[in-house]
Amino acid sequence: MNLYEAIFVRKSVRKYKMQAIDQTRLDGILHFAExxxxxxxxxxxxxxxxxxTEQNQGLSGAFLVKAPYYLIIASDTSQNYKINSGYLLQQISLYLTAKGLGSCYLGSAKPKKDILAGLxxxxxMALAFGEGDQEVYRTAEKAKRLPESDxxxxxxxxxxxxRTLIKAARLAPSSMNSQPWRFVVYNNRIHVFCKKNIFLSSVLSEIKLIDIGVCLANLLVxxxxxxxxxxxxxxxxxxxxVFKKNEYILSIKLC
Ligand SMILES: Cc1cc2nc3c(=O)[nH]c(=O)nc-3n(C[C@H](O)[C@H](O)[C@H](O)COP(=O)(O)O)c2cc1C
Known part of the structure; x- marks a missing residue:
């Protein structure tokens, strides 16, 4: 299975076997990420x-998923770093799927102080991953997503x-499954927008920028x-x- 095929079968996995993964496989994951x-x-x-694997060794926070491993990403804070982080994490999530491992984004989790201090x-963000204690694949039709026309x-x-690119983008995971992305397509250009917050209409919540990066990964894969x-x-x-109350993010030109 390659990353593109993984788009159509990936799902969030929230139940894991707490067993160790072979060091060579872990090295492979880091190597892919890097x-x-x-x-x-x-x-x-x-x-x-x-x-x-020994449990409770690193992360805490709301909606935490207990998993044998967490991959965390840290970034410099230059422009668009959140979109960039989502873009990278989604490719890692697809890689894990392709390798038969489960993963789940953790938007509210925070690493403990000693880990933060070492960054x-x-x-x-963090991505929980490991051998699933449930099925790690799902067919695309079972993914709860807005219809393409929306x-x-x-x-x-x-x-x-x-259209194939949009179909792949539509299947992207997002925090609370909010699916904030919107696309306006003119000829060979896809203009990408993001839904604004209802209450802070001019400010995109930070997590939505990660969602947009996740979605762009699907599209570009x-x-x-x-x-x-x-x-x-x-x-x-x-x-x-068309999409009022949306903020323009960028455009993708197909050459
Ligand atoms: C940026 C981001 C943050 C997320 N945070 C959490 C989280 O904290 N806890 C959790 O259980 N799932 C989290 N998710 C997973 C979403 O709830 C999930 O992707 C969405 O409901 C769609 O389900 P699916 O991934 O199975 O297709 C997050 C997803 C994204 C992209």
């Missing part, structure tokens, strides 16, 4: 795998690859699978009349 290019040039990140950058508007006729070259653009003065 080989990932950044979505935005110049951002520096670091990863750490926390061994929790060079700011802690961003999240994407096609302003022109588009070629099939564009699909582009790679289809051998479609893409360019990320940030256009000035773009707003959506």
């Amino acid at each position: 080989s990932l290019p950044m979505l935005f040039e110049g951002i520096s990140v670091e990863y750490k795998i926390i061994d929790n 060079q950058h700011e802690y961003v 999240i994407a508007v096609y302003k022109t006729e588009v070629k099939k690859p564009v 699909a582009a790679e699978e289809l051998w479609v070259d893409v360019q990320l653009l940030r256009l000035d003065n773009i707003s959506s009349t």
